[in-house]
Amino acid sequence: MVVELTSPEALPVRLVIGAIAGFVATLVMDVPMGRLPEGETSYQVAAGVLSGESLDSAPDGLATAVHYAAGTLSGILFVGVTAIAALFLGDAPALLAVVVAVVVQLPVMIVFFSYVVLVVYGQVPDERVPQVRRDWALSASVYVAVLVVLTGPLVLL
Structure with missing residues (x-):
């Protein structure tokens, strides 16, 4: 039995794909983050919030773990928002659901x-x-753009 990726039964598969896409998008996002003057500060801020440490002493390992966990979970969120948008949009073009996900997720992340x-x-x-x-x-925009490339075809299959 083959389940089409756009069917409701395929949502768990799509969420796994979202997790993988979120992780890959985070890897790609690391490129601009590493080149921007304050790009990597967001890692340290997240680790500082969780550890209670100052910006300079926030644990690097925690910063990296939080960065990749958040990226992976955000990929799942993106696919989930796309699926919900597709349900509400009904017969509208499938790509519109991806546009809705971008319009929702990018501002929320920022x-x-x-x-x-x-x-x-x-x-x-x-x-x-x-x-x-x-x-x-800028980093979040790169991340979401990569998610669109990696997960957008899910709604077109």
Whole structure:
């Protein structure tokens, strides 16, 4: 028996694909993050929030683990939002569900990190915060673009 990837029964398979795509998108996102002035600060902020440590002493291992776990889970979220959008859109073109997922997920990622995590952490010097936000927005955009490339075909199969 073959289950089409667009059927409701295939949602678990799509979520696994989303997890893999999220991990791969995180690997790709690492390229710009490593080249941007404050690109890697987001790793340290996440680790600092979880460990209670300062920006300079946040554990690198925790930073890396959180980064890849969040990327993997965000891939699952992206596929989930795409599936929900497809349900609500009914007979609309399938690619529209991917557009909805982008319009929902990218701003949520940017706002959540920039205006919740970064602000709650509160240990990034004020003069660095705008650059951290810009670098995060660019990195998150690369991440979501890669998710579109990797998971978009799921709705077209």
